[in-house]
Amino acid sequence: MTDFRNFIYRISNSVEHKLDTLKLDFRKRMGWDTNVHICPYNSFGTSEVLYVKGRVLHDRGIQTSDNDEFWDNLVNMYKRFNSHEIKGAKLKISFQGIEKEIFTDEDGYFGDTLELNPDAVIPDLWCYPKLELISSPIPFDHHVEAKAGVMVPGPKSRFGIISDIDDTILKTNAVNIARMVYHTFTNNAQTRLAFPGVAAFYRALQDGGTGDENNPIFYVSSSPWNLYDLLIDFMKINGIPSGPVFLKDYGFTHNKIFTESHNEHKTKKIRKVMNAYPLMQFILIGDSGQEDPEIYSEIINEFPGRILAVYIRDVTSSSRDSEINITYKDHKVPFVYAENSYSSAQHAAENGFIKAEFLSEILKGKEKDESLEE
Numbered sequence: 001m002t003d004f005r006n007f008i009y010r011i012s013n014s015v016e017h018k019l020d021t022l023k024l025d026f027r028k029r030m031g032w033d034t035n036v037h038i039c040p041y042n043s044f045g046t047s048e049v050l051y052v053k054g055r056v057l058h059d060r061g062i063q064t065s066d067n068d069e070f071w072d073n074l075v076n077m078y079k080r081f082n083s084h085e086i087k088g089a090k091l092k093i094s095f096q097g098i099e100k101e102i103f104t105d106e107d108g109y110f111g112d113t114l115e116l117n118p119d120a121v122i123p124d125l126w127c128y129p130k131l132e133l134i135s136s137p138i139p140f141d142h143h144v145e146a147k148a149g150v151m152v153p154g155p156k157s158r159f160g161i162i163s164d165i166d167d168t169i170l171k172t173n174a175v176n177i178a179r180m181v182y183h184t185f186t187n188n189a190q191t192r193l194a195f196p197g198v199a200a201f202y203r204a205l206q207d208g209g210t211g212d213e214n215n216p217i218f219y220v221s222s223s224p225w226n227l228y229d230l231l232i233d234f235m236k237i238n239g240i241p242s243g244p245v246f247l248k249d250y251g252f253t254h255n256k257i258f259t260e261s262h263n264e265h266k267t268k269k270i271r272k273v274m275n276a277y278p279l280m281q282f283i284l285i286g287d288s289g290q291e292d293p294e295i296y297s298e299i300i301n302e303f304p305g306r307i308l309a310v311y312i313r314d315v316t317s318s319s320r321d322s323e324i325n326i327t328y329k330d331h332k333v334p335f336v337y338a339e340n341s342y343s344s345a346q347h348a349a350e351n352g353f354i355k356a357e358f359l360s361e362i363l364k365g366k367e368k369d370e371s372l373e374e
Contacts, residue, residue: 036056036144038133039054039056043149043150047152050116050127051150052093052114052129052148054131055104055108055109056086056089056091056104057108058138086108086137086138087104087107088137089110089137089138091103092131092134093131094132095114100114125151125214126150126242128148128149128150130145151242151244153280156214158209160215160218160273160282161205161216161283161285162284162285163218163286164286166221166222166223167289169202170194170195171195194234194240196364197345197362198365201345201354202217206241208355220269220270221248222248225248263294266295283311284310285310285344286310292312293323293328294327296310300331311344312337313338324337325337341362342365345362
């Protein structure tokens, strides 16, 4: 099996990169732009080390507006998935006098750590290392740089929140593949729908029981990295707090042709967060549409005493309810299973995770949701 995977990898990887090279060469011959840009992804760190991740791509000129129609969204989505990644680009990361050079992999991704000086000054929750493009196989005629958002929990942070995205904060109908694909490809960040009350609930969790805790929120999803800009814009538009985002790599590199399962990917990323902050407790938020309840149950067993609560949005039929309830029957961790954010928020307020005064705003979201269903 390993030999077969290696064979498929060599063939597919070679074909993909030859096609990308031909397309970029054609653009240069035609005099069309071949602008290279850095796409940094929101990541995380500690007072000792920052983790920086992103991708170097040919800028496809994706532009969105409130007036975008069906075909505008479809063309933009095509551009996202037909990305021209830049292999072997050299970048420099710098932050408060510390510098490091890194290279992109075969799919244009980069990811590395930057160790900080003991006297480094970390701003409250977010810091922004600078990324500069030093060299690239694709010519660029101007200075290319970007700021990477890295979240570092501060001393006031009392707990962390790990949240799913699809059908947890963003309505995607993930239980119906055809409908999910249609909504993904024909909508944009302005037209995608958030679950009412989610933004207020997540802001309340970030503020915590005292109102100034700046609790970190991490987002884990099996959506591809190609959708990163759409998801980030969606969160900004809907007032959902920013946080590190963990999406999934799809491509023709050695470990991406036969990708990890949904469970493996999400469990691995949640472990990564939990291990990065070994003294921090967490609240886990997801939905019943895929395997979030089962994944979170595994995390509870693996990290005893570190999960404060599990909140699951009910987006499936009643036949799924019994499976989930059986999964949590013997767990001592508080578990809330409901169709809206208000029930979870009530539990959070009762246990001091959020201030009770936020409940009225979250209740408005619940009532709005119910009115739409009538």
